Amino acid sequence: MDQPYSDGHAPDLLPGRLLRRPGGIAQDESFEGVQILDSTLAYQISSEAPMLVLHEGAIHVEGPVWQASHRRLLFSDVPNRRLNAWYEDDGRVETVLEPTWFMNGNAIAGDGSVWHCEHGRRCISRSDADISGVPVPIVTHFEGKRLNSPNDVAVAPDGAIWFTDPIFGIAMPSQGALARPALDHRSVYRFDPETSALARVADFEQPNGVALSPEGGVLYVSDTSVSLGEVPGFKAGSRREVFRLCADHEGKWGAPTRFCRTDKGYPDGFKVDQRGWLWASAGDGVHIYSEAGEPLGHIPLDATVSNLCFGGSDHRRLFIAASTRVLAIDLKA
Template sequence: MNLNLLPGRCLRRPRPPQAAADFAGVRIDDARLADVLAADAPLLVLHEGAVHAEGPAWQASHRRLLFSDVPNRRINAWYEADGRVEAVVDPAWFPNGNAVAADGSVYHCKHGRRCISRSAPAMDDEPVPVVTHFEGRRLNSPNDVAVAPDGSVWFTDPVFGIVMPSQGALAPAELSHCGLYRFDPATRALARMADFEQPNGLTFASDGHTVYVTDTSIALGEAPGHAPGTRHEIEAFTVGADGVLAERRFFCSPEHGNPDGLALDSRGWVWSSAADGVHVWSTQQEHLGCVPTSETVCNLAFGGSDGRRLFITASTRLLAIDLRVA
């Protein structure tokens, strides 16, 4: 057998990132954004050739950015040291969101297995399912996941992965709702925290007292035989003891497309995906500006060794832009 002909892990050879030739510059709508992100900051291309890049998560222990390619059924890693990209889980079960815990372990959303799974920090072995059912019924298709400051694992569970053939496998829903869940790894207790039309992305404020969740039910119109829902917005909740949610409220909605995934910076600003790029809102719901992209942005995450890099999964590419200050 000629081993040189077998599929390999390497998807991009080591080399520096290239500036995106189609980037026209950051749009500054509020002077506060200019203090954080230069208008002429280059948009960097870290990887090309994905089908649907999603779920970026910075794994500091390995100085790498993990991200999913959903239809290609891979979880990839971009390495800060040399710019290479490798497939670290291949094949995967239509992976979407990823989140890194304090110990370096990684939680994954798997449309194909309709579960939350967990990998050890090195990700050398097959991820192990940790949440598969709620009250005896299979989950729909977990989409995004976040680890709260208290170590609990939160995830969204819409139906996209069981109604869109490119996102998973067609199957009937066993649950009558689409929810936001909280999983306690220590006790393995699973709680249903809130319901949505189709919950999607989520992220926590650094103090854990606020969680932001997107509802993108309008995207159901992309599924064969399904009508679009009415929601394409970000909601915020106040988080109390044991994760109890209160003060549910509308936060914002991008003008173009869906707020699929989102990330918070150290100021509490919300950086949201949209069809035309990354939009930035202050904690007071003021629109500050936009990082325009030529492809739909699916999700984003802050990371890098200095914490200043915003990683952007934009359809077929993994992009990044560096802030002036973290």
């Protein structure tokens, strides 16, 4: 007779892991192509590159990150409380962690460990590379007070963990659980895994996405307080911008300055490529900006994009978290 698991369910009653069977990748036939606004972008991506559909049927895809050691894309389905993986070798999608505590952003550290933002437990947690067992909470409080609901996370070249801490996960039941903030600020933080030092670097209305330049000397943070207007009982803020902070030669960070602003939706998540270009999510797809903040192009989609990342075995694929789907488009370089 099967012995029940610790939650009281027999093994044959537990859900399976497979979400997409192995097989070929379909193309989105409705995709009308990449809009090239600056000729330099044409060297990186073709205007006729097809949009690939890797996975469908999620509720809200977030936190995509390429895990090279396993040749897979990890991504969160926040309301479904799942961390899933798309495998490059055969195109299958499996759940690798369920249930999560409303996991959102994810990042891979140099040692292969996976760092997560959890709305439910209101913490930054860590898994080993194989993601075996429950993630271990690492950062839970700031100056003795519980964090709000960490949203996005990035690993700097020096190994530091950067994360944002808005209130979305404690204001939206579908993203976490309702709670009063213990902190009177909404901030971006730097955590040093070697010393466990936690620094509050800058405050925003509602910090959301976070990314760093390739060398780590420039920090990008989006403030999407306008999205609070989507939450019952809250008023929309005024911000839908990406801000930039620069470090001086002593490692001290300057004040945030506005880098770019999206006209449709808001820049939820984004990444910086090796050229220093910012690839940002928005309500109408992905927008690409030069290091100087000049628009280079647009990847139009008929879904709200929440986040994105670069990856694939040749690191020439852009993975896109687009509402209920995981999409991808291949780059030239």
